[in-house]
Amino acid sequence: MKRIGYLFDKVCDLDNLRMAEANAGTGKGSRQEVAQFRANLEQNLAELRAELVNKTYHTSAYTCFIKHEPKERVIFKLPYRDRVVQWAIMQVLVPIWTPIFTSDTYACIKGRGVHSLLENLRKDLRNDPEGTKYCYKIDIRKFYPSITHSILKQVVRQRIKDPDLLWLLDDIIDSADGVPIGNYISQYFANLYLAELDHIAKEQWGVKYYYRYADDIVILSDSKEFLHGIHTKMVQYLAEHRRLELKPNYQIFPVEARGIDYVGYVVRHNYCLARKRNKKALCKIVAKLRHKGLTGEEIRLRVASRLGFIVHADSKHLINILGVKKLHEVRKTPGNHGQMVGDKLHIDKITGRELHLLRYELTPSKMNSGDCLKFQYELYEQLRDDKGQLLTDENGQPAMGWVKHITFTGSKTLAEDMADLDLSEPVQCQIVRQPCGDRKDRAFYKLEEWNEPQQAVGQEPAPANH
16 A cells, blocks of 8 residues: 655645634534634634644643433543644545545445445345345444554554654544544544454455444344354454454344344334434424424424434334424425436325325426426335335234335426425325316316324224225
8 A cells, every 4th residue: 555745734734724724613603712713813823833833733631521322422522723733634634544445434434424324234135135134243342442552553654654744643643542532533543443354354254245334333144154253253353453342242143033223223124214212312302392382493403413314214103203394384496306216106096195205307298298297205105025025024014114106197286386395305295186177087186284184983094095
């Protein structure tokens, strides 16, 4: 691997420092420490640069606090000027370090992340159910605090040879025990520390389905014996080359037996649910906000990040907790276009049913001189496998989830209704069929609010309109 030098001057460049400050302070301009630094921005940046060039800069003392979600962690926080320095470093090093990582490494890498991991995991499970029959799931014991500085420095030097930049990186590494959670650069140090393992697993051990998010690793295979062999190799490598230990609760199990509990979701071959504690946490927060008298829109803004996480799962009932907008809450904006997938259904097959409208497009009709409306939506129904067979859960009950479909229609009224929608998020609604005067053979279609049908006492639920 080619080692790169002459990087320190790029880090210390005043334009790079200005960009670093802008990135470090994005969305934080109202905070006192940011406002104070920006009150005399050019002088502060010049002083930082002088300290770096003269090698009088040292990482400041940390402020520590405990974060309890998703689990208890000690978070280390640096003064704002130090965060600017780390941004200046990373603006130079990210393009150099990113190519080192395999495509199976997802944490804190631009263009990847949790949802990219989830998408690829679900795709692999769907496309190769036999080859992904078994799961090996591990977690490294106290990963960040257990990173050894001497090993990390060696790893950094495999790619970087600039002595001035190495001085600065060493200063940051030695500023705390292990690697402190909270530093921007710590995320990349953690990825670098296990990057060799990623390559070995894929290129030497023959692992086909491999996923790593920080220190959480999932490996899929068609053989339990193969996964037990990988476990032995994993323990040996981590102990000998990284001085790390696995948590004793490692698991090797059939995927369909209980699903893969990973990065906040529980994933099986044909559907995905949000982890129970995440759903409970969302419900609890929404209940508190409703008790305070906040409107639906205000609540949605407060829990936007959680909703953005939940919507990637097949969770029907979370629609009632603001997972999807109501029709009347959608603002008038241009229609949302995009690639549409799913089975085609006639419009009369979906009237009166709860829909989650996703996108639409208008194209010239091949049948007449008008336009053809094509729209994509989700229906809550029993899931099917790749062969079209209906699925059941471990209790023999139908495995339910939201399934995408497509419908074509020449309805001008429906097209006008959809033109008024903001489809940046799914919209909960229903399509209603209205007769034209006394003629039963002619009708038009329109969008309406979805209202949950009221069931009379002692009455059996109405059958779904399939």
